[in-house]
Amino acid sequence: MKKMIGLITVFVIALTLLAGCNSSPQTSSPGTTPPNTTAPKLSGTISTNGSTSMEKVVASLIEAFKAENPDVTITYDATGSGSGITAATEGTADIGLSSRNLKDSETGLDATIIALDGIAMIVNNTNVVDNLTIEQIAGLFTGEITNWSQVGGADAPVAVIGREAGSGTRDGFESIIGVTEECIYDQELTSTGAVITAVSSNQYAIGYASLSAVSSEVKSVTVEGVQCTEDTILDGTYAIQRPFVMVTSSSKELSAAAKAFIEFALSDEATEIIANAGAVQAR
Amino acid sequence: MKNRLSAKRRAYGTILKGFILLCAGITVMLLAILIGFIFYRGLGNITWELLTTARSALKNTIGILPNILYTLYIILTTLVIALPVGIGAAIYLNEYAANKRFVRVIEFATETLTGIPSIIYGLVGYLFFCQKLGLGSSILAGSLTLVIMTLPTIVRTTQEALKTVPDSYREGAVALGATKWYMIRTIILPSSLDGVVGGAILSIGRIVGESAALIFTAGTGYALVTHYLQALGTSGGSLSVALYVYAFEQGEFDVGFAIASILIIIVLIINFMTKFVKRKLKKV
Amino acid sequence: MKIKAVMEKTMSCLFFICGMVTIAAVITISVYMVLSGIPAIKEVGLSEFLLGQVWKSTAAEPQFGILPFILTSVYGTLGACLIGVPVGIMTAVFLAKIASTRVAATVNTAVELLAGIPSVVYGLIGMIVLVPAIMQLFQLKNGTSLLAAIIVLAVMILPSIISVSRTALMAVPKEYEEASYALGATKMETIFKVSIPAAKSGIAAGIVLGIGRAIGEAMAVMMVAGNVANMPGLFKSVTFLTTAIAKEMSYASGLQKQALYSIALVLFIFIMIINVILNAVLKRGDKR
Numbered sequence: 001m002k003k004m005i006g007l008i009t010v011f012v013i014a015l016t017l018l019a020g021c022n023s024s025p026q027t028s029s030p031g032t033t034p035p036n037t038t039a040p041k042l043s044g045t046i047s048t049n050g051s052t053s054m055e056k057v058v059a060s061l062i063e064a065f066k067a068e069n070p071d072v073t074i075t076y077d078a079t080g081s082g083s084g085i086t087a088a089t090e091g092t093a094d095i096g097l098s099s100r101n102l103k104d105s106e107t108g109l110d111a112t113i114i115a116l117d118g119i120a121m122i123v124n125n126t127n128v129v130d131n132l133t134i135e136q137i138a139g140l141f142t143g144e145i146t147n148w149s150q151v152g153g154a155d156a157p158v159a160v161i162g163r164e165a166g167s168g169t170r171d172g173f174e175s176i177i178g179v180t181e182e183c184i185y186d187q188e189l190t191s192t193g194a195v196i197t198a199v200s201s202n203q204y205a206i207g208y209a210s211l212s213a214v215s216s217e218v219k220s221v222t223v224e225g226v227q228c229t230e231d232t233i234l235d236g237t238y239a240i241q242r243p244f245v246m247v248t249s250s251s252k253e254l255s256a257a258a259k260a261f262i263e264f265a266l267s268d269e270a271t272e273i274i275a276n277a278g279a280v281q282a283r
Numbered sequence: 284m285k286n287r288l289s290a291k292r293r294a295y296g297t298i299l300k301g302f303i304l305l306c307a308g309i310t311v312m313l314l315a316i317l318i319g320f321i322f323y324r325g326l327g328n329i330t331w332e333l334l335t336t337a338r339s340a341l342k343n344t345i346g347i348l349p350n351i352l353y354t355l356y357i358i359l360t361t362l363v364i365a366l367p368v369g370i371g372a373a374i375y376l377n378e379y380a381a382n383k384r385f386v387r388v389i390e391f392a393t394e395t396l397t398g399i400p401s402i403i404y405g406l407v408g409y410l411f412f413c414q415k416l417g418l419g420s421s422i423l424a425g426s427l428t429l430v431i432m433t434l435p436t437i438v439r440t441t442q443e444a445l446k447t448v449p450d451s452y453r454e455g456a457v458a459l460g461a462t463k464w465y466m467i468r469t470i471i472l473p474s475s476l477d478g479v480v481g482g483a484i485l486s487i488g489r490i491v492g493e494s495a496a497l498i499f500t501a502g503t504g505y506a507l508v509t510h511y512l513q514a515l516g517t518s519g520g521s522l523s524v525a526l527y528v529y530a531f532e533q534g535e536f537d538v539g540f541a542i543a544s545i546l547i548i549i550v551l552i553i554n555f556m557t558k559f560v561k562r563k564l565k566k567v
Numbered sequence: 568m569k570i571k572a573v574m575e576k577t578m579s580c581l582f583f584i585c586g587m588v589t590i591a592a593v594i595t596i597s598v599y600m601v602l603s604g605i606p607a608i609k610e611v612g613l614s615e616f617l618l619g620q621v622w623k624s625t626a627a628e629p630q631f632g633i634l635p636f637i638l639t640s641v642y643g644t645l646g647a648c649l650i651g652v653p654v655g656i657m658t659a660v661f662l663a664k665i666a667s668t669r670v671a672a673t674v675n676t677a678v679e680l681l682a683g684i685p686s687v688v689y690g691l692i693g694m695i696v697l698v699p700a701i702m703q704l705f706q707l708k709n710g711t712s713l714l715a716a717i718i719v720l721a722v723m724i725l726p727s728i729i730s731v732s733r734t735a736l737m738a739v740p741k742e743y744e745e746a747s748y749a750l751g752a753t754k755m756e757t758i759f760k761v762s763i764p765a766a767k768s769g770i771a772a773g774i775v776l777g778i779g780r781a782i783g784e785a786m787a788v789m790m791v792a793g794n795v796a797n798m799p800g801l802f803k804s805v806t807f808l809t810t811a812i813a814k815e816m817s818y819a820s821g822l823q824k825q826a827l828y829s830i831a832l833v834l835f836i837f838i839m840i841i842n843v844i845l846n847a848v849l850k851r852g853d854k855r
Contacts, residue, residue, distance in 0.1 A: 045513070045517055047419065047504075047517075047518055049502075059338070059340030060341055063341050064341065073508055073513070073517060075502070075505075075517050076504060078503060078528065080818050081818070082817075083817035084818075086819075087817075090414065092419045092420060156708075157708040158708070159708040159709040164814050165624060165625035166625065166817075166819070181623070181627065185795050186709040186711075186795065187795065187804050190532065190789075191533070193533035193534045194531055194533075194534065197534035200534070201699060202708075202710070204708045217534070273341075292753060292756070295753075296755040296756070299755045300665075300754075302657060303665060304661065304665075306653065306657030307657065307658045307661035309658075310655075310658045310729065311674055313681070313722060314677045314678075314680060317681075317692060320692065321691075369585070370585075371581060371582045371584070371585030371586070372582070372585040374582050374585075375579075375582035375583055379579055379582055388590065389586055391846075392590045394842065394846075395842060396592060398779050398783075398841070398842050399783070399838060400779075400809060400834065401783065402783065402809045402831075402834075403600070403783075403831055405813075406812060406827075407595075411595070411599065431592045434588070438589060462575050463579065464575050464579070488683050491685065492685030492686070494685065494687045495686075495785045495786050495809075498786075499816060499817065526685075526687045526691065527687045530691050530694070531694065536695065540691070543691055546684075550680060550683035550684060554676070554679055554683060
């Protein structure tokens with residue numbers, strides 16, 4: 001008994017020391033802004049939840065915001081656009097993140113578009129195909145085209161990699177290409193990064209992913225001759241694009257910190273941060 | 284007297300023995316390859332930076348310090364609740380309960396809890412703790428879910444330990460005029476300490492390895508929170524959850540293997556400690 | 568003296584409450600499962616739900632047939648057992664009857680280590696090594712498959728089967744084996760015709776434990792199975808009962824959400840049935 005008490009005491013002391021080492025932040029009641037004559041110090045916890053495509057953008061914004069407001073803790077759960085919207089509706093997250101516009105059925109929510117993102121069509125680096133028309137893309141994803149040779153590639157089967165049904169990326173892709181509910185997938189993954197990984201390791205694969213997440217691991221083909229870059233998204237020549245949206249509940253009062261965070265995302269300061277993360281700030 | 288077996292029986296023996304050795308060999312090789320591969324790809328990636336920083340999107344670096352902290356927070360919170368309740372339940376079952384059928388009902392309940400898959404714990408935890416009780420995605424919700432998951436383990440190991448305490452101890456104590464609680468506190472619990480600690484260590488192992496239940500209740504956050512009480516209300520991913528997120532959702536395999544290596548080292552330590560505790564604390 | 572009496576009463580009450588917590592937990596979980604799971608089954612219709620072959624939860628005209636998931640879980644578990652049970656029992660035999668104490672101790676440590684490895688680690692290796700290997704070996708266009716899941720599950724249930732079978736085999740009374748030798752049987756014959764049958768119920772308990780683990784596994788399987796709601800095929804991407812829940816749970820709403828609860832209920836009932844079988848098997852073994 002004594003040993004156990006001893007062990008527990010040591011453990012607790014160690015943790016308290018660890019906690020005490022840092023400036024103790026306020027307790028988690030969001031929105032406690034003590035009256036101040038100088039610029040109000042923001043504090044509290046903001047929970048964000050949703051789109052995996054927005055990962056890089058949101059992570060960068062969180063870091064930059066936290067540098068200016070060290071007393072605010074912002075968490076990010078990458079669960080998918082659908083989950084983010086549900087979380088905002090149910091109040092389990094302060095800000096929901098969605099990589100698509102809200103549907104008509106999703107009521108009681110305010111949507112703030114903070115950026116535009118392109119959905120890149122990606123293939124394996126060994127794939128010789130450089131360009132695809134929207135019609136070809138539709139054919140590949142609905143199973144009409146089953147061999148790469150039919151679109152100018154090698155004589156090889158096509159493995160179609162996509163996202164789960166609640167994904168904003170999937171929703172954006174399918175609605176723009178016009179293949180809603182008609183796609184036949186070989187894999188349904190739960191994040192943009194997972195799609196990139198799957199395509200990079202499978203020579204027969206084709207998939208779609210957020211431009212902000214695409215790296216040299218995969219090859220992004222041109223769509224109707226247009227390469228997916230920040231510029232072509234901004235001037236609209238790249239067809240497959242969608243908004244990055246911060247979703248908040250209309251009925252629940254946002255904390256001062258959360259409001260400030262959303263304003264930060266829309267501010268001039270954030271332009272470069274968002275650009276570095278691979279998206280384009282919405283103007 | 285020469286005892287020669289028929290050719291058929293000899294063949295039977297050799298083939299079967301070969302099969303047995305093959306299977307045993309497969310099991311050992313499996314483990315060796317598994318651990319070898321993970322260490323090969325992971326040990327080299329365990330850098331100081333990985334262990335002591337948080338993920339930075341602006342600097343494009345990855346650190347798992349927050350996840351290590353979250354794992355510790357979850358272990359602490361879960362055990363602080365589950366140990367007293369579990370030990371209490373075991374004491375009740377072993378020392379107080381008179382009705383044998385009632386004891387069997389509780390034991391059946393405990394057995395049932397053990398068999399429920401962790402995804403169902405995740406679902407029920409999400410429904411009950413996160414939504415109904417309004418805790419949201421938080422360490423507290425995750426810990427409460429894990430309390431229910433680890434309760435059976437603690438109850439069972441404590442019960443086993445209590446059963447090994449000879450009845451002569453109890454009889455002697457009663458003969459000397461001790462009351463029940465006094466007897467439990469001063470004689471029975473100290474004697475069964477090894478089982479209790481063993482159960483606690485076993486539970487730590489389960490908590491560290493748990494992912495499905497935690498993803499839906501404690502979330503996948505990676506913000507660095509050093510204040511324990513604040514962390515209870517934040518969404519945080521434990522090490523196993525972090526492995527899933529970095530490897531599966533972001534394709535950062537190096538980090539994934541590094542975390543896997545750390546997890547295996549933790550399992551090794553836990554296994555070793557269980558045996559150590561059993562030996563050191565056993566009061567014959 | 569009064570204080571002591573009060574203390575006594577308090578402590579015994581406290582302990583009673585603790586004992587109740589386990590029962591309360593089981594009841595809460597069961598009640599939640601049933602209450603949440605019934606509505607969707609009522610709405611969709613029991614036979615359409617259990618036997619429908621199409622799962623399109625987010626379509627404009629949603630369909631909620633979970634037969635693909637049920638079959639995948641069943642086939643996956645059976646496949647895992649097909650590989651895991653022989654290897655497991657044989658390894659248990661090795662540990663209990665053949666190995667010297669030192670070798671047995673080492674292999675035992677190895678088995679305990681296997682048991683402690685988190686499922687995501689198995690998933691990681693499955694994703695990086697197994698899936699590409701299957702793609703190469705069988706010349707497929709995509710490696711995530713039921714086969715990959717079966718192999719991962721088989722490895723995961725090995726430790727459970729081994730440890731329980733080993734205990735059962737070691738508990739076989741020495742007299743049985745000595746009598747067998749006395750009658751002229753060889754070691755192998757004794758093992759296979761006397762020891763294993765004698766340890767039958769214990770081994771069965773180990774197998775049922777393994778089955779429970781296989782049917783309930785979600786994360787590792789999600790990383791290697793492809794997660795498409797197909798009717799199961801060895802080389803097709805499949806979805807299990809568990810991964811169906813995991814994949815859609817966080818964003819589901821309305822009928823889709825309730826359908827997921829119903830899947831959880833089906834899974835829960837499966838596990839309960841397996842538990843009941845386990846208890847019956849063990850009780851029969853005790854009577855011997």
